[in-house]
Amino acid sequence: MSATSPQPAADPACPAAPTPPADAVPAVAPGPARPAGLGPAVWAALGIVYVVWGSTYLAIRVVVETMPPLLSGAMRFAAAAVLLGAGIAARKGVGALRVTWRQFGSAALVGLLLLAGGNGGVVLAERTVPSGLAALLVASVPLWVVLLRRVFGARTGRATLAGVLVGLVGLAVLTGPGLTGDAELSGLLLVVGAAVVWALGSVLAGRLPMPADPFVASVYEMLAGAVGALALSFVHGEPGGFDPGAVSAASWTGLAYLVLFGSIVAFTSYAWLLQRAPLPLVATYAYVNPVVAVFLGWLFLSESLTWPILLGGAIVVGGVFLVARNER
Numbered sequence: 125m126s127a128t129s130p131q132p133a134a135d136p137a138c139p140a141a142p143t144p145p146a147d148a149v150p151a152v153a154p155g156p157a158r159p160a161g162l163g164p165a166v167w168a169a170l171g172i173v174y175v176v177w178g179s180t181y182l183a184i185r186v187v188v189e190t191m192p193p194l195l196s197g198a199m200r201f202a203a204a205a206v207l208l209g210a211g212i213a214a215r216k217g218v219g220a221l222r223v224t225w226r227q228f229g230s231a232a233l234v235g236l237l238l239l240a241g242g243n244g245g246v247v248l249a250e251r252t253v254p255s256g257l258a259a260l261l262v263a264s265v266p267l268w269v270v271l272l273r274r275v276f277g278a279r280t281g282r283a284t285l286a287g288v289l290v291g292l293v294g295l296a297v298l299t300g301p302g303l304t305g306d307a308e309l310s311g312l313l314l315v316v317g318a319a320v321v322w323a324l325g326s327v328l329a330g331r332l333p334m335p336a337d338p339f340v341a342s343v344y345e346m347l348a349g350a351v352g353a354l355a356l357s358f359v360h361g362e363p364g365g366f367d368p369g370a371v372s373a374a375s376w377t378g379l380a381y382l383v384l385f386g387s388i389v390a391f392t393s394y395a396w397l398l399q400r401a402p403l404p405l406v407a408t409y410a411y412v413n414p415v416v417a418v419f420l421g422w423l424f425l426s427e428s429l430t431w432p433i434l435l436g437g438a439i440v441v442g443g444v445f446l447v448a449r450n451e452r
Contacts, residue, residue: 169393176390178416181255186378192362193247198354204387205346223335230332232348237325239349245318252311254427259417260437261315267291268323283450291443297436
């Protein structure tokens with residue numbers, strides 16, 4: 125709900141952000157020139173990003189079965205921020221976490237948009253929207269990034285706009301009344317709205333004075349996202365009715381998975397890939413994650429794969445591919 129280059133959050137050098145995972149953390153700046161050879165470690169890290177980030181939609185669906193959605197998001201990002209911050213302090217010292225007030229404010233704003241707004245909308249919607257379908261809708265983020273950058277004055281080529289139009293046709297198929305089974309239209313529109321908010325955070329992240337260290341930036345973004353999600357959970361009245369004893373073991377396990385693997389392991393692998401692998405290769409996770417999410421939702425949750433979902437999803441991913449190919 126991490127968004128820009130092949131990063132979930134932002135790189136000001138490129139106008140299109142690929143699909144963020146369900147609980148991605150933002151802003152990773154590209155590193156120095158990458159070596160020509162691609163060893164086994166690169167493919168292993170890419171596999172982690174493919175599978176783990178693709179599986180976060182399934183994990184969210186399991187978590188919200190017995191846990192308040194926004195409150196679970198607040199707990200997830202708070203825990204991930206503490207763990208990541210502790211790791212940075214242990215390796216580099218507490219001083220590594222120091223940032224200017226402007227950088228802190230920028231990271232907090234981006235975190236609120238990406239995590240409280242973008243991810244928060246996804247977790248709320250997944251109470252009624254299948255995880256695979258949610259992933260396909262979130263795949264539209266690069267399309268909204270292109271449109272928002274155009275609003276901010278960026279020039280957009282015809283081929284890129286053609287890709288955006290193709291993707292929007294796919295969205296129309298995925299949100300068409302009666303075409304996506306039991307999914308409520310309000311939930312589908314909520315996911316689309318979350319994708320737009322995520323795209324806005326992505327665009328702003330490329331224009332704001334962010335902390336130089338992407339991991340430090342992620343700590344403050346996740347802290348802000350946790351505070352924002354907690355505030356929204358109070359608005360929805362979640363804490364008052366929350367009973368930890370009523371939460372299933374599966375939901376607790378899903379939450380731990382999102383914290384440790386979705387927000388720490390996969391993101392670390394992703395950041396490492398940006399230093400070691402060609403960006404077009406890293407960007408392929410934008411096309412693979414939705415496919416993984418759809419497959420896992422069908423395999424573990426028996427989510428239906430109707431022809432509108434398959435057709436609309438294929439059109440959206442195709443539009444994202446066209447945009448990424450022309451904007452890489």
